[in-house]
Amino acid sequence: xxxxxxxxxxxxxxxxxxxxxxxxxxxxxxxxxxxxxxxxxxxxxxxxxxxxxxxxxxxxxxxxxxxxxxxxxxxxxxxxxxxxxxxxxxxxxxxxxxxxxxxxxxxxxxxxxxxxxxxxxxxxxxxxxxxxxxxxxxxxxxxxxxxxxxxxxxxxxxxxxxxxxxxxxxxxxxxxxxxxxxxxxxxxxxxxxxxxxxxxxxxxxxxxxxxxxxxx
Amino acid sequence: xxxxxxxxxxxxxxxxxxxxxxxxxxxxxxxxxxxxxxxxxxxxxxxxxxxxxxxxxxxxxxxxxxxxxxxxxxxxxxxxxxxxxxxxxxxxxxxxxxxxxxxx
Numbered sequence: 001x002x003x004x005x006x007x008x009x010x011x012x013x014x015x016x017x018x019x020x021x022x023x024x025x026x027x028x029x030x031x032x033x034x035x036x037x038x039x040x041x042x043x044x045x046x047x048x049x050x051x052x053x054x055x056x057x058x059x060x061x062x063x064x065x066x067x068x069x070x071x072x073x074x075x076x077x078x079x080x081x082x083x084x085x086x087x088x089x090x091x092x093x094x095x096x097x098x099x100x101x102x103x104x105x106x107x108x109x110x111x112x113x114x115x116x117x118x119x120x121x122x123x124x125x126x127x128x129x130x131x132x133x134x135x136x137x138x139x140x141x142x143x144x145x146x147x148x149x150x151x152x153x154x155x156x157x158x159x160x161x162x163x164x165x166x167x168x169x170x171x172x173x174x175x176x177x178x179x180x181x182x183x184x185x186x187x188x189x190x191x192x193x194x195x196x197x198x199x200x201x202x203x204x205x206x207x208x209x210x211x212x213x214x215x216x
Numbered sequence: 217x218x219x220x221x222x223x224x225x226x227x228x229x230x231x232x233x234x235x236x237x238x239x240x241x242x243x244x245x246x247x248x249x250x251x252x253x254x255x256x257x258x259x260x261x262x263x264x265x266x267x268x269x270x271x272x273x274x275x276x277x278x279x280x281x282x283x284x285x286x287x288x289x290x291x292x293x294x295x296x297x298x299x300x301x302x303x304x305x306x307x308x309x310x311x312x313x314x315x316x317x318x319x320x
Contacts, residue, residue, distance in 0.1 A: 007223060008299050120289045125245075155225050159286050160299035166282030175279070 001155050002035035008160040012186055014042035014066050014149075019056070022063040040065040040190045050075045057085045062200070065193045068113060071100075081108040087189045088113040088147065093131040101138040108144045111185055112136075114171075116164060117151040129171075136172045146173060147181045218275050218303055219260070219310045222285060224267040225297040232262035235269065238291045239298075243284040255280055260307070268301075270310065278303070 005013055013032055022041065032039045041064040047053035053069065053076050061067065068088035071077035080086045081104050090113040091100045100112060112135060119128050139146050148164040150157055161182035168178040195202065202208075224235060236259040243252045255277040260270040273281040285298040304310040 004223075004225060004297075007301060116286070119287065154295070156289070156295035156297045158225070158297055158299070160301075163282040163286040163299055166279040167286050169279045170283045 001152070001158060002032045002037060004155050004158055005032070005037060006035045008158070010037060010161060012038045012040060012190060014040045014186070014190075016044050017041050017064065019043060019060060022060060038190075042066040042068060044068050044070065046070045046072065047076050048073065050079050052076075053079055053083075057083065061085045062197060065190050065197075069110075077104055078107075081105075081110055084109055086110045087193070090115060091135060093118050093128045099131075100135045105138040105142040105144055108139075108142065111145045111147050111189065112139045114146060114148045114168065115151050116148060116159065116167065117157060119167075133171050136168070140172065140177075145181070145185050146177065147185045217256075217272055218278050218305060219307050220271045220273075220281065220300045221302040221310055221314055222269045222271050223299050223301050224269065225299075226267065226291070227294055229264060230267065230291065230296075231264070232259070232269070234291055235259070235262060238288055238296070239271070239284065242288045243281070246284050246287060247280060251280070255284075257281060268314075270307070272307075275305075 015026075015029060015032065017026060022043065029039050029041075043060055043064040043066070045053065045056050045060075045067060047056060047069065057067070066087050067085065068090055069076065069080040069086050070090050070092070071080050072092065077089070077091070077100075080089050087110060089100075089108065089110045100108075114132055114135065119125070119132065136146060138144075146168065148161075148168050150159050150164070152158045162179075165175075165178040165182045168181055169175050173181065195208075199208070224230065239259060240252070240257070243255060243257060247255070255273045258272045260272055262269040271281065271285075282300060285300065288296055288298045290296050302310060302313045304313060
């Protein structure tokens with residue numbers, strides 16, 4: 001997988017780490033690093049309630065570089081879209097129920113993740129496509145940032161970031177936003193969280209320009 | 217026209233004809249018969265050992281071809297991945313880039 005990612009000229013890869021293994025350095029990360037990739041630890045949260053989400057954020061925020069929340073319930077979605085400790089929010093493709101639009105989209109501070117693993121030719125393809133188009137339209141209307149991911153667990157699920165941008169463009173994003181969705185946005189998330197881990201007291205918007213001679 | 221160097225990832229050896237049909241099928245399912253005509257896609261060459269192919273489409277439909285390639289997930293029931301490694305406006309330019317790719 002690492003070799004193929006390098007061939008696709010990927011520079012940064014988010015590797016999903018189970019919550020109980022966040023403290024250690026899994027061997028799988030070395031394989032990606034050896035291929036010249038910048039690896040970011042990613043935690044996928046699937047909370048069933050608002051309290052479960054808040055507990056998980058308190059516990060794991062400083063231990064990983066990317067936190068993604070699957071919004072399976074409206075109560076979870078309402079918190080996840082607003083909490084600045086959440087980097088990515090993901091809504092399962094469905095026609096009704098907890099979907100990304102209206103109030104949720106208007107209050108969203110996190111980046112909306114479009115998961116391409118759900119999109120495959122076959123039964124349900126049109127529904128999934130419609131659902132993604134609707135999510136992207138809601139995001140564009142409310143200036144919510146969008147990113148695309150493959151959620152790959154095998155080399156056959158990997159895709160080139162530029163091809164993902166092509167799909168996002170076909171689904172309704174402008175070409176500029178689509179390219180940003182697979183390049184600038186993921187890099188910004190990781191850079192911001194690395195800075196936050198290094199300087200936990202720095203507030204959002206604070207940037208270190210240089211240090212005083214006495215500090216060095 | 218725009219030319220693409222496409223990398224296919226498959227477990228077993230795969231023939232050019234099978235891949236060509238799978239690509240045209242993916243384009244047609246995504247954009248319909250009329251839309252696929254607009255792409256003017258042509259499967260120009262395929263090297264079985266490296267699973268690299270050269271595919272062509274019109275300059276205006278670059279994103280559509282990329283999307284069709286992205287949505288290719290299986291062929292004859294076996295899993296498959298496809299991704300564009302390089303693109304060029306001329307086939308000659310693409311050959312230069314392939315040579316650069318092989319030298320690395």
